[in-house]
Amino acid sequence: MPRFMMIVKASEDSEAGVLPTAEALAEMGAYNDRLQKAGVMLAGEGLRASSEGARVTYSHGPPVVTEGPFGGEAKNLIAGFWVIRAGSMDEALEWARSIPFREGEVEVRRIFEASDFPGSS
Template identity: 50%
Template sequence: MRFMMVVKASKDSEAGIMPAPELVDAMMRYNEELAKAGVLVAADGLHPSSGAIRISYPEPGGKPKVVDGPFAETKEIIAGYTLIEVKSREEAVEWALRMPDPHGFGEGEIELRQVFDFEEIIADPELHARENALRGRLVKDN
């Protein structure tokens, strides 16, 4: 089971203020623990939404709408993520609870979301084979 720990943005992360060295060190130790346990898939911080582009589809079948950042509501913006692969929801929660406050100062907020496995979305064996082939290429190319 894969889970994404979505780190919500804060005023500081949206202002481009880098975390204190102590926080970076704590996050690095946490990521090293995840890697050592064999559950870390990916972990990255994101640039502020001032450089982001939001693409929406306001009308079915219509032309996409492009809006440049920044975006106003920080609670709706993502500052980073950690993707883990674990055996259960409970294990995912345990790992999420061990993450240091991602912004410090008691401002961090993490949303834990399970990632769909392709088999949960589509039952067609041909599409499964295509998806597996694509995933195999992505791993090899990186």
């Protein structure tokens, strides 16, 4: 069964280190429980603000490390993710539509499997 990543886009609040409310945490816990009980959740985590991270850039020379925070719009950064198993993109989107968010954005992408590449068995 294919795997999908549901990528939670960052917000100004998440980049400022604002933690979810107790109510939001309870809702997310219940959502994660549903994913687990359905047997589809493989992983899921929230990420700290980019100010606590770093980027490694590769460009025909030694890798360059850039400490966060990263400039630009928060929506171009990642605040968290889930990795789920779903029978199709439609099924993965059904799970994404049921995330208890009131605002924000989640990107859903299928993960490559070894069998997707030529010569793999």
